Amino acid sequence: MIIGPLSLGLADVFLRIEKGEPVSVEVLLSGFNDFARSLVAGLLISLYVFLWSLLLIFPGIIAALGYSMTFFIMKENPALSATDAMRASQQMMMGHKARLFEMLFSFIGWILLGIISFGIAFLWVGPYMDAAMVLFYRDLQADNQTYGFVKEAPVYRER
Amino acid sequence: MGSDEIRARAREIMAPYWGVTAVIYLVYLALYTGASSLFYVEFG
Numbered sequence: 219m220i221i222g223p224l225s226l227g228l229a230d231v232f233l234r235i236e237k238g239e240p241v242s243v244e245v246l247l248s249g250f251n252d253f254a255r256s257l258v259a260g261l262l263i264s265l266y267v268f269l270w271s272l273l274l275i276f277p278g279i280i281a282a283l284g285y286s287m288t289f290f291i292m293k294e295n296p297a298l299s300a301t302d303a304m305r306a307s308q309q310m311m312m313g314h315k316a317r318l319f320e321m322l323f324s325f326i327g328w329i330l331l332g333i334i335s336f337g338i339a340f341l342w343v344g345p346y347m348d349a350a351m352v353l354f355y356r357d358l359q360a361d362n363q364t365y366g367f368v369k370e371a372p373v374y375r376e377r
Numbered sequence: 378m379g380s381d382e383i384r385a386r387a388r389e390i391m392a393p394y395w396g397v398t399a400v401i402y403l404v405y406l407a408l409y410t411g412a413s414s415l416f417y418v419e420f421g
Binding site for chain 1: 378380381383384386387388390391394395397398399400401402403404405406408409412416
């Protein structure tokens with residue numbers, strides 16, 4: 219029930235970090251302000267990934283990669299419905315799933331560190347991976363400007 | 378951008394945020410595991 223709102227809040231946190239804005243726990247909880255839409259997205263993504271996983275594990279992974287940009291798109295496009303954001307994510311990820319998988323797989327050492335530290339290291343590994351995800355999202359936007367409802371990428375800033 | 382470049386840039390943008398995001402992740406994981414536990418107690 220709360221995975222959708224929490225995921226939307228987490229997407230907001232990392233979109234703000236990418237812009238250099240301050241973040242707090244309130245930002246994480248901001249997903250609950252858009253409860254219905256984020257709930258629908260969370261439930262549908264969980265359902266679709268589960269159903270694809272029944273075929274074997276790989277279709278489930280491919281589906282999860284395809285929907286991975288949904289909450290970033292929803293946060294930047296408040297007028298977009300949950301299903302449209304999911305469709306936009308699928309379109310955006312077309313031809314890029316292997317690249318995202320490769321990027322996430324490159325965190326394997328950090329994930330193992332998280333496991334052997336009884337999950338404590340995940341408090342830093344998780345944000346690290348989410349920051350990489352938001353940068354991947356920006357990279358996709360810069361690569362592919364064909365989707366009218368997905369905001370254009372901001373000009374790359376050096377800090 | 379390649380994986381290495383994205384990871385390097387991720388570390389760069391995260392530099393001022395490691396502390397606050399660890400707290401945010403702790404809250405996220407607490408809420409998520411709490412809600413999952415409740416779900417399994419009710420429907421599991």
